[in-house]
Amino acid sequence: DDGYRLWLKYDKITDTAYYRVCQQHLQSFTIVGSSKTLEAAAKEIKKGLGGMLATDIKEVSFRDGQLILTKYKDLPVRLKKQFRQDNSSHEEGYFIRDIEEKGKRKIFIVGQEDIGVLYGTFHFLRTVQTRGRLEGLSIRNAPKVQWRMLNHWDNLNRTVERGYAGLSIWKWDELPNKIDERYVDYARANSSIGINAVAVNNVNASPNILTQEYLEKLAALTEVFRPYGIRLFISINFASPKALSGLPTADPFEPEVQRWWDNKVDEIYSIIPDFAGFLVKANSEGQPGPQDYGRSHVDGANVLARSLARHNGILIWRAFVYENKGNDRVKDPYDEFVSLDGQFLPNVFVQTKNGPLDFQPREPYSPLFGALPSTPQMMEFQITQEYTGFSTHLVYLAKLYKEVLDSDTYTDGQHAPVAQIVDGTLQGQSMTGMAGVSNIGDVQNWTGHPFAQANWYTFGRLAWDHELSSKQIAKEWIEMTLTHEPKAVETIMAIMESSYEHMVNYMMPLGLTVLSSGGHHYGPQPWQRAGFHNANKDGIGYNRTSTGSNAVAQYTEPLRRKFEQVETCPESLLLWFHHVPWSYHMRSGRTLWEELCFKYNDGVDGVRQMQQQWRAIHHQIDTATFEQVDRLLAEQEDEAVWWRDACLEYFSQISKLAIPTEYEAPRYKEEDLKKKEKQSQNLKHYSVARPYVMPQ
Numbered sequence: 001d002d003g004y005r006l007w008l009k010y011d012k013i014t015d016t017a018y019y020r021v022c023q024q025h026l027q028s029f030t031i032v033g034s035s036k037t038l039e040a041a042a043k044e045i046k047k048g049l050g051g052m053l054a055t056d057i058k059e060v061s062f063r064d065g066q067l068i069l070t071k072y073k074d075l076p077v078r079l080k081k082q083f084r085q086d087n088s089s090h091e092e093g094y095f096i097r098d099i100e101e102k103g104k105r106k107i108f109i110v111g112q113e114d115i116g117v118l119y120g121t122f123h124f125l126r127t128v129q130t131r132g133r134l135e136g137l138s139i140r141n142a143p144k145v146q147w148r149m150l151n152h153w154d155n156l157n158r159t160v161e162r163g164y165a166g167l168s169i170w171k172w173d174e175l176p177n178k179i180d181e182r183y184v185d186y187a188r189a190n191s192s193i194g195i196n197a198v199a200v201n202n203v204n205a206s207p208n209i210l211t212q213e214y215l216e217k218l219a220a221l222t223e224v225f226r227p228y229g230i231r232l233f234i235s236i237n238f239a240s241p242k243a244l245s246g247l248p249t250a251d252p253f254e255p256e257v258q259r260w261w262d263n264k265v266d267e268i269y270s271i272i273p274d275f276a277g278f279l280v281k282a283n284s285e286g287q288p289g290p291q292d293y294g295r296s297h298v299d300g301a302n303v304l305a306r307s308l309a310r311h312n313g314i315l316i317w318r319a320f321v322y323e324n325k326g327n328d329r330v331k332d333p334y335d336e337f338v339s340l341d342g343q344f345l346p347n348v349f350v351q352t353k354n355g356p357l358d359f360q361p362r363e364p365y366s367p368l369f370g371a372l373p374s375t376p377q378m379m380e381f382q383i384t385q386e387y388t389g390f391s392t393h394l395v396y397l398a399k400l401y402k403e404v405l406d407s408d409t410y411t412d413g414q415h416a417p418v419a420q421i422v423d424g425t426l427q428g429q430s431m432t433g434m435a436g437v438s439n440i441g442d443v444q445n446w447t448g449h450p451f452a453q454a455n456w457y458t459f460g461r462l463a464w465d466h467e468l469s470s471k472q473i474a475k476e477w478i479e480m481t482l483t484h485e486p487k488a489v490e491t492i493m494a495i496m497e498s499s500y501e502h503m504v505n506y507m508m509p510l511g512l513t514v515l516s517s518g519g520h521h522y523g524p525q526p527w528q529r530a531g532f533h534n535a536n537k538d539g540i541g542y543n544r545t546s547t548g549s550n551a552v553a554q555y556t557e558p559l560r561r562k563f564e565q566v567e568t569c570p571e572s573l574l575l576w577f578h579h580v581p582w583s584y585h586m587r588s589g590r591t592l593w594e595e596l597c598f599k600y601n602d603g604v605d606g607v608r609q610m611q612q613q614w615r616a617i618h619h620q621i622d623t624a625t626f627e628q629v630d631r632l633l634a635e636q637e638d639e640a641v642w643w644r645d646a647c648l649e650y651f652s653q654i655s656k657l658a659i660p661t662e663y664e665a666p667r668y669k670e671e672d673l674k675k676k677e678k679q680s681q682n683l684k685h686y687s688v689a690r691p692y693v694m695p696q
């Protein structure tokens with residue numbers, strides 16, 4: 001298996017009892033109505049059930065169909081009455097019911113709109129793929145979040161910023177004339193997990209995306225996306241009026257600049273009538289923005305939002321800003337945006353990274369969640385593993401996503417998990433969204449590491465329904481992708497569920513951050529940016545309490561107090577919030593230094609355990625996949641050791657404390673570490689940042 005089919009494998013069902021049930025009930029189907037979306041549903045049924053039953057699934061009349069795909073409003077009156085309580089008015093919602101109709105059992109997949117029928121179809125196929133019970137089937141479902149979005153950091157030259165799975169899947173040189181089959185499979189995969197929007201290009205955006213040439217290429221992509229309910233966003237460069245039309249300025253207060261954006265947006269909508277909007281990184285890491293002209297983020301955002309609003313378009317403005325002026329940069333997004341709350345036009349989202357720093361292995365949730373009651377806020381997660389092992393490490397990110405979504409913000413003093421701010425229920429937002437930075441590239445299996453597919457899958461599933469558990473999603477994904485054998489499913493679930501904590505432990509335990517190398521972020525270099533961990537002979541950690549940078553003040557009570565006190569601060573975030581003496585006594589009874597040694601070694605042991613678990617299910621896994629993952633786990637083990645040795649060796653020198661002898665001796669000594677560091681600088685297959693640089 002080359003992994004290309006992702007979780008939509010549809011291999012023949014080998015469980016004979018289950019096969020027989022399906023064979024009896026799922027040989028024929030009926031589609032009521034016609035549209036490209038319904039055609040896509042029909043195609044998927046034929047492919048999916050056809051594959052799983054290894055037979056041709058026939059499209060027949062309503063009377064004869066065993067499976068009926070229809071909109072609610074197209075149901076015969078008697079059935080409408082019967083299903084009234086199931087119907088959801090949500091336009092993307094659906095229900096699936098197994099009923100007895102005139103002496104025959106039929107399964108109905110009913111959507112409010114065509115897209116609901118398609119989502120219901122994918123849900124139904126998933127039910128069969130995971131061997132769910134068909135008899136008495138009764139499902140009612142609708143997404144909790146409105147915009148469920150992938151953000152590609154793909155450059156127009158096809159390199160992918162922080163991409164570890166080959167080149168961009170967008171073949172700009174072939175578009176609009178040639179439509180790669182992969183675009184269709186990409187749309188199918190996304191639709192199957194409920195993703196309904198994509199931004200196709202890097203947030204470090206080239207102005208060229210707005211040229212007519214590229215708009216035509218984009219229009220061709222939207223033709224592919226549309227039937228699958230996927231809307232197109234693009235990332236734009238704030239200085240585009242200057243770069244593309246030679247305007248002397250991009251100052252949002254200049255009327256000619258507003259006019260330029262009005263005209264550009266009109267042009268886009270004349271070519272792409274259902275264009276969704278812009279994603280903007282402004283005044284961040286060298287990107288141009290309104291502050292170049294002494295204007296605020298609101299001033300900049302509202303100019304673009306005004307142009308887009310004339311066509312019901314949306315503007316997503318990123319809150320990932322920091323000044324690099326020697327202050328504690330984690331405070332910057334909050335400090336910049338809180339005072340702007342309520343001033344953005346209604347079609348503006350502020351897109352906020354899950355943590356206040358930058359996609360580190362573990363961060364507390366960003367305190368902006370809850371602090372912008374009058375601004376729709378879109379969550380930004382990273383699916384691509386920039387700081388979590390590239391495409392080499394098996395790390396199931398559902399754990400990270402859930403930890404953030406379940407974090408209680410105590411907004412207004414009540415139970416207020418981040419998820420309920422994101423889904424709008426807590427602060428009454430009707431515009432809601434969750435974005436994930438894509439890990440997709442043009443390698444055959446899309447994501448490099450076979451298990452990285454699970455992170456794409458899990459992101460979509462959680463964006464649809466954040467109440468799903470990481471376990472439940474893992475189980476689905478395993479059964480759809482790898483195996484149905486119960487023991488193997490259990491084992492892989494255990495691997496996935498433990499993988500996140502292992503990675504945190506061997507990379508950046510106890511709330512440490514940015515121990516990775518600068519630039520490409522591959523491998524450990526804790527000595528390079530010591531300002532993030534502040535290790536000295538007395539202790540380690542970043543003091544963010546009231547005696548330090550006071551970033552704790554951005555959290556509401558009782559969280560602020562909890563983080564402020566070293567005794568009540570969760571140990572998993574201890575060194576994020578505190579500078580702690582090496583001799584500090586941890587809850588385990590170990591000193592902080594011993595605990596650090598323990599965690600790094602524990603992380604390495606965890607990877608070894610995953611290797612063993614994986615080997616134990618050898619016979620239940622497709623050979624090519626087994627071997628690929630086995631090889632990758634071996635690499636992961638070696639890199640985990642590299643992380644451990646580099647970090648402990650360095651911190652040991654600073655603390656003047658020896659690594660307790662109970663732990664295994666380092667594999668990498670100082671000179672090896674230097675060599676490895678040099679090698680990593682030359683690694684060609686690890687994509688590095690290639691942000692667009694504006695010609696001077």
Ligand code: BDP
Binds near residue numbers: 162320359386
């Ligand atoms: C950082 C990445 C950088 C991105 C930036 C962003 O290293 O490549 O451009 O985030 O989110 O994590 O804009």
